[in-house]
Amino acid sequence: MKRNIPLILAFLAGLLMIVSEFIPHRPFSNMVETLEEWFMIIAGFSIVLGLASLLQMNYQKISTKAENWGYHLACVIAFAVMVIIGALWGMEDQPGLLGQGEKIISWLGKKPFDYTYDNALVPLSATMFSLLAFFIASAAYRAFIIRTFESNLLMISAVIVILGRTGFGTMLTSWIPENYRFWQLPVLADFIMQYPNTAAQRAILISASLGIIGSSLRIILGIERSYLGGDK
Amino acid sequence: MSLNTSSVIERRIVYFLLFLAVLLPLLFPIGWGSEVSPVVKMSYDLIDQTPAGGIGLISFDYEASTITEMQPMAVAQIEHAWSRGQKVIATALWPQGPQMAAQSFEEAKRNPLFKDKEYGVDYVNLGYKVGGMVTVQALGSSFKDVYPKDSSGRDWDTLPMLKNLKNIKGLRWICSLSAGEPGLKDWIMIAHDVHNVPVTGGTTAVSAPGFLPYVNNHGQLTGLLGGLKAASEYEALIDKKGPATTKMDAQSVAHILILALIAVGNIKVWIRKRDNAKKIEVKDA
Numbered sequence: 001m002k003r004n005i006p007l008i009l010a011f012l013a014g015l016l017m018i019v020s021e022f023i024p025h026r027p028f029s030n031m032v033e034t035l036e037e038w039f040m041i042i043a044g045f046s047i048v049l050g051l052a053s054l055l056q057m058n059y060q061k062i063s064t065k066a067e068n069w070g071y072h073l074a075c076v077i078a079f080a081v082m083v084i085i086g087a088l089w090g091m092e093d094q095p096g097l098l099g100q101g102e103k104i105i106s107w108l109g110k111k112p113f114d115y116t117y118d119n120a121l122v123p124l125s126a127t128m129f130s131l132l133a134f135f136i137a138s139a140a141y142r143a144f145i146i147r148t149f150e151s152n153l154l155m156i157s158a159v160i161v162i163l164g165r166t167g168f169g170t171m172l173t174s175w176i177p178e179n180y181r182f183w184q185l186p187v188l189a190d191f192i193m194q195y196p197n198t199a200a201q202r203a204i205l206i207s208a209s210l211g212i213i214g215s216s217l218r219i220i221l222g223i224e225r226s227y228l229g230g231d232k
Numbered sequence: 233m234s235l236n237t238s239s240v241i242e243r244r245i246v247y248f249l250l251f252l253a254v255l256l257p258l259l260f261p262i263g264w265g266s267e268v269s270p271v272v273k274m275s276y277d278l279i280d281q282t283p284a285g286g287i288g289l290i291s292f293d294y295e296a297s298t299i300t301e302m303q304p305m306a307v308a309q310i311e312h313a314w315s316r317g318q319k320v321i322a323t324a325l326w327p328q329g330p331q332m333a334a335q336s337f338e339e340a341k342r343n344p345l346f347k348d349k350e351y352g353v354d355y356v357n358l359g360y361k362v363g364g365m366v367t368v369q370a371l372g373s374s375f376k377d378v379y380p381k382d383s384s385g386r387d388w389d390t391l392p393m394l395k396n397l398k399n400i401k402g403l404r405w406i407c408s409l410s411a412g413e414p415g416l417k418d419w420i421m422i423a424h425d426v427h428n429v430p431v432t433g434g435t436t437a438v439s440a441p442g443f444l445p446y447v448n449n450h451g452q453l454t455g456l457l458g459g460l461k462a463a464s465e466y467e468a469l470i471d472k473k474g475p476a477t478t479k480m481d482a483q484s485v486a487h488i489l490i491l492a493l494i495a496v497g498n499i500k501v502w503i504r505k506r507d508n509a510k511k512i513e514v515k516d517a
Binding site for chain 1: 242243246247249250254262264265266267269270295296297298299300327330331334335361362363366367369370373377378383384385437440441442444445461480481483484485486487488489490491493494496497498501
């Protein structure tokens, strides 16, 4: 019974959503609107769950002094600082427990939450993402080696697209007359992106969509039950 | 020197070269121009052809990590919409989206042409909602039900530009600036495919190839901005020398360096293979 009720609920909700796509009128439209509202409310709770999980996981690592526990401590301290300054003075136009914090704004130029967000989180996040470029450069040097016919094709199209996406590529082939414009690197790069790439992407999309339909049907019909948790 | 040490040194050289390739063009701009691609022009035309007074929506579906690629697109599109007398709504399917939107409006207002743009009249920031595709679906029924207040807590009814907006069909265009899921795909599938509202979008360069199939005869996606290059093309179209244009030189030089590194890597492997073949020949002899 404990497992059957969720299965029945999933079946009914799934069936309702499918029926409403084909009959978008009352009572189905109203029922779907209600389900959408429920979904947004339940999804809101996932944020609370995520925060609780973050704190629990980091607390465990710190209390057991696991490897690199200092980083976990830094994470918890950063979390606590943002929550406290956000709660005390609010963010943007929203007031906090101590109001708008005019004195601090006159000193920092912004509210402490916004100041920390703009001057710590934004540059740190951008730096983390930018580090990818260094790994890509290093990987390209070590791993992008021509060994087979297919890797040759990949290399040629990569060179055209990379060069075509730079100002240097535009400059390099700008001398080619307008009648032979197709051979200019940016145009050639656009051609590769719009035709061979799009054809391959469509194939991937269609296969993925068929897979999603299949797995959705399995969930609705109760064949796939892993979302219920447990090992049965 | 062991193979491992040599590999570490090589890696450090690669990192240093890339650091220089990015830094030098930022300090000493080269000024390479770039050609506007058709998909960027489509996106530009969508906003350009919308009549004054029309309301467009930009969904800020990214966070601080991709700010370098996405923010210039947002600022350029806001400035473009404002220059055509349109109003802009900002929403977000990502938690950090409202901050990204606030920064974009702030930056656009630094342009002397738009310093008088008024909150609630010319633009609003409705904030973040959880739920991804379901949120977009709910906007199809009622905007006010999903966003009874804006990101700062102002009531929907106190914002004059939203007075006549009932649901998603009241929008002239939608642009999702998306760095992943939820994002552009959800807007295409619901806003365009169900409600027939024109949707355009911007993504990071690495995600752009995956969205090109949606730029098709059915108009699922009206143009696409893929990465910093597309942002710089958009800036060129609105006649602005913005951050994307400045950073494109650095990206171009970095790309050329990566090509050079690929060539060097291949030559190295080729030489190693030739030496191994020679050694085998000598052994056999």
